[in-house]
Amino acid sequence: MPASPLPHLPIRWLKRTLKCLSAVLVLVATGTAQTAPTSALLSQPPRSWVVDATANEVIALHHENSYIRYRMRVVDEKGDMMRDVVESKDGAVARLIERDGKPLTPEQDAAERQRLADMVASPADFARHIRNDDTGKRLADQLLRLMPDAMVYTYTPGQPQSGLSSQTEIVLDYHPNPHYHYPSTTSEALSGLEGRVWINAQTRQVVQMTGHIFRAVNLGWGILAHLYPGGTLLYQQVCAGGSRYIFSHFEQHLTVRALLLKSFTVNTNISGSDFSVLPGPMPYQQAIQLLLQTPLPRH
DSSP states (O other): OOOOOOTTSOHHHHHHHHHHHHHHOOOOOOOOBOOOOOHHHHTSOHHHHHHHHHHHHHHHHHOTTOOEEEEEEEEETTEEEEEEEEEETTEEEEEEEEETTEEOOHHHHHHHHHHHHHHHHOHHHHHHHHHHHHHHHHHHHHHHHHHHHHEEEEEOTTOBOOSSOSSOEEEEEEEEOTTOOOOSTGGGGGGGEEEEEEEETTTOOEEEEEEEEOSOEEETTTTSEEEOTTOEEEEEEEEEETTEEEEEEEEEEEEEEETTTEEEEEEEEEEEEEEEEOSSOOOHHHHHHHHHTSOOOOO
């Protein structure tokens, strides 16, 4: 996508872009100091860790021939919602199972069941849903592939470990590469971000990534959006089974002015839990039936 002002894009596109960006770029955090990695590990150029980690993140993003089920809790301006998520060969489907920490009422559950039944009855509606997801994946894929060159990486003094893993982590600080030419409007947001990334030294998977907007950023010369300084992002992930990695925690706190007119805040807290590997691919209709056959949680 060429870098250009896009004044007619809807705000939902901007929010989706920010979500993808946040999932890739994630207040510089401190951790409990552990045994420092061997000098052999730190003798490698810092960028080499990012090249390998980025390749692994692209694999995790598309997770071909890998299907899992998990619970996803989202806390944002719409409230606190828990969903049961199943990945099908056609794309992920989800059932709302809790609102604001409470089981759904019979009326809420009936509405959710009807929504899923309508999706089974109308493959075209499901296809539209998946196209939105695919757009988000493409944006995240593009940003991931830019990371080795869009940022400058340095080893963090003392190598403070995140405490999220029992294995040695390589810890890198990053800031924008002043000589990098950002190829798209979305990627311009990288020019105002800096932070820290923790990489598992054995698997070369990202354990945690944090970032903050240290200066104002204009997207499309400010016509599309303006990101105010002070925003923070956090991304953590775990192994869900086998070689499959997925997010376990994600936060974004941003202030944005969209289309030169409207300013709004984005405060999102998402967590994943109860991961289980599915035995194989299933059509989305079967995944929905699996969701509907599962009793709602009770407190």
